[in-house]
Amino acid sequence: MMDLVIKNYRLVGDIGEYFIKVEDGKISDISKTPLKADEYIDIKNNYLMPGFIDPHVHFRDPGLTQKEDFKTGSMSAANGGFTTIIDMPNTLPKTNTYKALKEKIKIAQEKSIINFELQAGHNILEEMEKMVELNPVSFKVFMDLEDDESLKKIFNDLGTLRQTTDYNGLVAVHCEKQSIVLKQTEILKQKEENEAIDYSYARPAKSEDESVAQAIELAGKNNLRLHICHLSSAKSLNLAKTASKTQPVSWEFTPHHLLLDNSAFNTYGTFIKTNPPLREKNDSVKISDLDENSVIGTDHAPHTLEDKTKGVWNSSPGIPNLETVVPLLLTEVNKGNLSLDVIPKILSENASKIYGLENKGKIAIGKDADFTVIDLKREGKFNIDEFKTKAQYSPFDGWTYIGMPVMTIVNGKTVMNKIN
Secondary structure: OOOEEEEEEEOOOOOOOOEEEEEOOEEEEEEOOOOOOOEEEEEEEEEEEEOEEEEEEOOOOOOOOOOOOHHHHHHHHHHOOEEEEEEOOOOOOOOOOHHHHHHHHHHHHHHOOOEEEEEEEOOOHHHHHHHHOOOOOEEEEEHHHOOHHHHHHHHHHHHHHHHHOOOOOEEEEEOOOHHHHHHHHHHHHOOOOOOOOHHHHHOOHHHHHHHHHHHHHHHHHOOOEEEEOOOOEHHHHHHHHHHOOOOOEEEOEOHHHHHOOHHHHHHHHHHHOOOOOOOOHHHEOOHHHOOOOOOEOOOEOOOOOOOOOOHHHHOOOOEOOOOOHHHHHHHHHHHOOOOHHHHHHHHHHHHHHHOOOOOOOOOOOOOEOOEEEEEEEEEEEOOHHHOOOOOOOOOOOOOEEEEEEEEEEEOOEEEEEOOO
């Protein structure tokens, strides 16, 4: 690889002109004096940030590639300013065996244009021991698909796994209480006619709150690090914050839970259907809940239009977010609702710490040469036809924004460039 120098950029919270040299995909020098190289990248006075990391995507590969695959998903991520993604295990087959995990690694290596990591699904202890050899960044538990007894066993097995293998002890959880969801869904299905918003009442905030409390308890008992995916309830956020004072608990927010409430069902119908669903306004998390300790996970979950238009109960849950989240957050910065200082933390640094991506998350000598370039003043309007994802829908289609990722650099290689 040729070496290169990045010049004419701005750093968040820093003043002065710097030059960054990249060799063999790593940052080899940072200097205030010009550096020589085979190639130069002129950032044109835009903001240079550590490459953004999305810890929660569903690339649907293998088995569901009509919705997305690692090629289109990674192109979508790069277009949205992301240099690294972490893919979820609910594909076909599930990524919960050594064979399936090894196969997905091979697929991602062949197709992805950005960095990737994989989460593994839980299984019997012997199978999870094999999967640890392939270094999944965590194990994922969909608590809404398990009853209380099976959850106790899963967490107990993960605790044993941490003691007997190199497993890092991180468990990522989808928190919704199965018993509450089943009961409320049954009640609501008895209505003469259902509306799209009924889906949010079928999976109420209470189901998330009880599940979060249960996850905190089970993780604590089994000496596990807990990461709560797509946290959407204000009460659950308080539970997580309180628990984090005495045990390792982290959480992520999605753009749709931060910016929308369940009244959006009246506008978007089943296109806005997702798990957990959008909350009633008084129960929901908000932009003001973001701070320097937060993490953004898009829960990028694309489906076909046919999948999204099968009625209240049969339409698939999921929203594509990789190409909208950064402009949405930068718009909040421009509105004065969010500090620019937190952007590299919530989109890169904090996820790298939680998931043990030691060579990422900061611009420093020795780190991977992953960068996201931000034009804070670029204005526009989202147009789904210009996106790289296979998904042909988004609740944010047509929304205006101020602020846009304009270049994505992965291991020193430019994979997206919109700098004027």
